[in-house]
Amino acid sequence: MKPNYLKILLIVFCLLFSVYLFTRYVNMPFVGPNATDQNVFSLVARNYNNWGLLNTKFSAIVTLSKNLPAKPLIYFHHPIFMTVFMSFIYKVLGYDFWIGRLSAIIPAFLGLVMIFLLGKEAKKTNFGILVLTIAVLIPATTAFGRMIHYIGAWTLLFVISTGFFCFKYVKSNRKIFFYSALVCVVLGTLSDWAMTYFTPFLFPLMMKNNKKKEGILLVLTSTITAIFFIFYAYLVLGSLGNVTDAILNRSVGRLLSLPFWPLLWGAVLWIRFIVYLNPVFTLLSGIYIYYFVKKLLRKKLDNFDLLLFAFFAVAITHILLFPEGSFGHPFWIYLLVPFIALGSAHIVYEKIKKSYFLLAGILVFSIIFVLRIENWKTEQNLSNLFRYNLAKSISPYFFPYDTLAINPDSVIDEDLLQYQFYQNVKRIKLPVNNFNNINYYVYSCLNCDLKTPNVSFLAQKFKYKEFKSPPGKVFIFFLKQKVENLNLEVKKDAPEILEIKNVKIDRQSYLRKTYNYLLNLLQAPQI
Incomplete structure (x- = not known):
């Protein structure tokens, strides 16, 4: 078949645009909102390299010390795949800030490739390009994709990949795709806990295609992997206090002490849906949910619908299980990206693909919107550069x-x-x-x-x-x-410090005033 160079060009352009968004100010120091995660997890990765994975027993040590302490402080709130990978990339390339972010950008970029392949497999290449375009234009894709955090690029990559391989398996009945899904389930569970409740939501898809045993095996694989990690954490720490503290802190915490907290929580989430998921794509995804319910009542759901149900359900479950976490951290909604991209693309493809002026308007608006949000997030970080x-x-x-x-x-x-x-x-x-x-x-x-x-x-x-x-x-x-x-010179053993200049910030912008007003009104740590 003769290659369609226009389609190839569109795919390449989308991916290059994503690279541009991922790499803006990529070597900025870890400052601003969520800098703690990036600094702490980078410290864990550096400790792996300083003392060795075996000597640390693969423990996420957050103690700063020249030598491995006898009783280090260990952070086992999450599994360790991400920090182990970070240690590898730091070992190979060094310790600059862009290298730390590269450990997140790589899986985030691969996630875009996988969501294109999933869209192509679900319908055809045109739909895959549409899904890819929307995914790139969702601000959360790059704003949270390049961020070093556990509910991040690695977790989302394995969620998308598991969904893709399961979808391929039920269509082709080829075992290689199911085995690939199992590998992704194991790695995804070792990335973060969300995979353990993603696999049960794949069960309807497997049941519809007479794959009940495979569906059970998916659930068992994620569950056993999670139990293995928890047992390992118990052996290292001598208790499960670290894990239970993480659950309690993210489930209850400060949020429940606020008056009318359900209203505040809901308002914060709704604003984040609009800001980070694009208001147009959020609306289109809502329209898809309407049609999904209609098809559900008529018992006419197809494989595509059931896969999107799994993507939607895991993201919403992650938000509902941890209200404190989802209130305090904007990136908690990151798992919604596959559903928003595929759901809104479905409505565009099936309902309005011939409304060219409307499509052009959506495209222009979305490009402007993602660039504006990118500038705003960059400004947030640059305004904290004085701390560095x-x-x-x-x-x-x-x-x-x-x-x-x-x-x-x-x-x-x-x-x-x-x-x-x-x-x-x-x-x-x-x-x-x-x-x-x-x-x-x-x-x-x-x-x-x-x-x-x-x-x-x-x-x-x-x-x-x-x-x-x-x-x-x-x-x-x-x-x-x-x-x-007091007349001291730079110490010989001091680490090399990057030279970062201050950047002029428009501190009186309308967006900044609105942001500060919402922070005070909703009592949220950040929007």
Whole structure:
């Protein structure tokens, strides 16, 4: 068959556009919303490389230390596939910020390839291109796809791949596709817990095609893999407290203490659906749900409908099971991307594909919308770049693995100091008379000066250095050093620090004002 070069060109263009979106400011330091996840998981990956996977027992160690501690702090809230892969890519390429993000961009890009193949398999190549186009234009695809977090690109890749191989299997009856699905189930479960409740939602698809045993095997595979990891965590930790804490913190937590929390939670989710999933695609997906219900009542659901049901159900279950997590983290809706892309593409393909002016309007709007949201998310991070610059300005005064005291409301984040600058941190509330064995107190703040009470308290007792990076300021108080020792040069063993310049931010934009208003109104940590 003669290749259709126009279709190939469209596919390549969509993928290249996604690469452009994925790689904008790709080497920016891990600052801004959700920076903690990126710093902490990068620290875990670096510890794997420093001490060895076998020596760490594959444990997600979040302790900052030159040598492997006898009793390290271990983070087993999630399985470990993502951080193990990160350690590999860091080992090969080094520790720049773009390399950390590359560990997420690779599976996110592969996820786009898989969703194209799924669309092509479901109908034809034209539909696959339409699904790919919509997936790329969904802001969540790139905003959350390049982010280092567990409910992220690896989990979504294996969810899409499992759905694709199951769909291929029920159509062709070739076992190779089912075995491929099982591999994806194992790897997906080792990426995050969502796979354990995705496989039960595939059961209707398998049952419809007389694959009951295979459906049961999918569920058993994910369940056994999850039990294996939990048992492994128990052997390492001696208890399941780490895992149960994760469930409780994400299920209840601060959200339930807010008045009228169901209304606040629902409002935050609805705003995120509009912002991160595109209002037009969200509406079209809602229309698809309407037709799905009609077909369900008539008992006319086909394989495509049942697969989309599984994609929708796993995403909604993940949100409902963990209201605190979905309230505090925008990326909790990331699992909805396959359903939104396939569902809205189905409505376009079946109902409005000949309405050329409408389609052109949707395309133009969606391109502008995704670029605007991308700029907004970039602005969020750039507006926090001063925190990195403050930390960078004080880093020459410390050796790696020194312990610093910081103020509880420090504008230099604890995880930033630990991962990016190799400093251990203790939060100490002022005033206090005894700092024990700590040599430095780092006080960082917004728009403060020597007249600020806590700064004044320390300045009257200790020598200090002051650094600025608007709108922030940081003071180093030398608790035990004499004044003649203040002329310090960069330590020989200090890590290489990237040179990142401040970027001018329009802090009075309408979007920023709206964002801040919604934060205050809904009492959400971020939108």
